[in-house]
Amino acid sequence: MRSFRTLDDLPAQQRVLVRLDLNSPVEDGVVQDNRRFSRHAETVAELAEAGHRVALMAHQGRPGRDTFVSLEQHADILAEHAGVDVDFVPDTFGDDALAAIRGLDAGDVLLLENTRMTDDELPEKEPEGHAASDFVETLAAEFDAYVNDAYSAAHRKHASLVGFPLALPSYAGRVMQTEYEANTAIAEREFDGDVTMVIGGTKATDVIGVMEALDETVDRFLLGGVAGELFLRAAGYSVGEDVETDLFDDQWDANEEVIRSVLDERRDQVTLATDLAYEDDDGERAEVAVGDIEEKSQSFLDIGSDTVADYEPVVRDSEAVFVKGALGVFEDERFSVGTVGVLEAIAETDCFSVVGGGDTSRAITMYGMSESDFSHVSIAGGAYIRALTGEPLPAVELLVQSAEREA
Numbered sequence: 107m108r109s110f111r112t113l114d115d116l117p118a119q120q121r122v123l124v125r126l127d128l129n130s131p132v133e134d135g136v137v138q139d140n141r142r143f144s145r146h147a148e149t150v151a152e153l154a155e156a157g158h159r160v161a162l163m164a165h166q167g168r169p170g171r172d173t174f175v176s177l178e179q180h181a182d183i184l185a186e187h188a189g190v191d192v193d194f195v196p197d198t199f200g201d202d203a204l205a206a207i208r209g210l211d212a213g214d215v216l217l218l219e220n221t222r223m224t225d226d227e228l229p230e231k232e233p234e235g236h237a238a239s240d241f242v243e244t245l246a247a248e249f250d251a252y253v254n255d256a257y258s259a260a261h262r263k264h265a266s267l268v269g270f271p272l273a274l275p276s277y278a279g280r281v282m283q284t285e286y287e288a289n290t291a292i293a294e295r296e297f298d299g300d301v302t303m304v305i306g307g308t309k310a311t312d313v314i315g316v317m318e319a320l321d322e323t324v325d326r327f328l329l330g331g332v333a334g335e336l337f338l339r340a341a342g343y344s345v346g347e348d349v350e351t352d353l354f355d356d357q358w359d360a361n362e363e364v365i366r367s368v369l370d371e372r373r374d375q376v377t378l379a380t381d382l383a384y385e386d387d388d389g390e391r392a393e394v395a396v397g398d399i400e401e402k403s404q405s406f407l408d409i410g411s412d413t414v415a416d417y418e419p420v421v422r423d424s425e426a427v428f429v430k431g432a433l434g435v436f437e438d439e440r441f442s443v444g445t446v447g448v449l450e451a452i453a454e455t456d457c458f459s460v461v462g463g464g465d466t467s468r469a470i471t472m473y474g475m476s477e478s479d480f481s482h483v484s485i486a487g488g489a490y491i492r493a494l495t496g497e498p499l500p501a502v503e504l505l506v507q508s509a510e511r512e513a
């Protein structure tokens with residue numbers, strides 16, 4: 107089997123450039139702690155304790171979104187989990203970043219600014235193009251090795267993920283190693299009974315594309331979140347349109363054709379919500395049957411209780427359940443009913459269960475469930491789901507190629 111090198115193979119006393127995935131929920135400008143910090147902290151602590159000089163890169167949000175913020179707060183949260191100081195420099199690869207990197211002593215840890223704040227990070231380019239960018243060439247010159255721990259971003263072909271492995275000897279961090287092993291095992295596992303996939307969240311384009319790819323391996327899709335509303339819209343209900351949020355219309359334009367073809371060809375595989383929840387004029391949770399919605403005048407924030415009651419037995423009768431994305435805005439307790447109800451049903455059965463998605467897996471801790479009630483809780487979203495489909499992850503491929511080149 108092709109494989110990459112890990113921290114076990116990293117020579118001593120290196121200047122190491124590390125890519126983490128600390129992409130996190132942000133509420134009112136405050137970055138929310140989550141298991142991405144605690145898991146990556148293990149890699150960071152191991153590198154610092156081994157006496158390497160460590161500079162960390164990570165991204166947060168996407169340009170134009172409210173979650174697109176600086177990594178200053180991330181440094182403090184990470185330091186707390188890792189038990190080592192993490193300095194922060196508000197620069198990606200300019201003079202301030204280079205001065206901070208050159209000032210690192212053995213065991214020091216520095217976090218650089220959000221990689222998506224440099225214009226070189228996001229352009230659609232092949233790895234060779236990224237490796238020739240100013241960002242990669244400038245930073246690579248300062249280091250002996252590159253460690254990629256960002257399994258959950260490994261499906262992206264961004265400079266910090268695919269450019270550096272062409273410029274430096276490259277290794278997988280502990281999170282990359284663990285997630286890769288677990289998720290590859292999932293892809294290879296065969297199930298005799300029904301396989302159910304719970305699809306929700308806000309990244310409709312990602313999850314709908316994967317629904318297409320998984321038609322052979324998944325017997326039933328239970329839908330909620332933004333993707334669920336878009337499917338309801340295609341089925342003729344007055345939902346899935348932007349009222350107070352701008353989550354829906356662009357995603358509808360991008361996915362309408364696929365959604366209609368999934369509904370035409372595989373309607374029996376797709377289970378849609380029969381009721382939805384919203385905030386009424388008194389600020390309370392209210393529910394309405396989808397057939398009674400005449401025109402879209404408010405945002406729907408959760409699947410309704412009847413839908414949860416429909417979904418629970420499907421989960422209980424499944425041999426394997428994969429979850430990608432929350433069924434509602436569970437961060438607000440009033441709209442946690444769908445996500446928590448379905449997760450609790452999964453936790454109570456002995457089916458093989460995987461919960462993926464950085465945001466969604468947070469609901470497990472928030473609502474007092476135990477990670478041990480699930481077979482695997484992945485901190486990856488899009489990467490996890492691509493692993494299920496057996497699709498190669500570009501950043502993993504580059505780590506493997508680096509190991510092959512240096513063998």
Ligand SMILES: Nc1ncnc2c1ncn2[C@@H]1O[C@H](COP(=O)(O)OP(=O)(O)OP(=O)(O)O)[C@@H](O)[C@H]1O
Nearest residue numbers: 307308309331431432433434435463464465466487
């Ligand atoms: N109807 C809805 N309207 C708005 N937001 C919703 C709705 N339903 C779910 N969400 C939001 O979806 C988010 C979770 O899904 P999201 O697609 O962002 O990420 P994920 O699947 O957890 O993982 P990752 O971010 O790693 O891809 C939650 O934060 C929740 O508030």
Ligand SMILES: O=C(O)[C@H](O)COP(=O)(O)O
Nearest residue numbers: 127129258259464487488
């Ligand atoms: O949260 C994630 O899934 C990863 O950090 C990738 O983020 P992206 O979908 O904004 O590229």
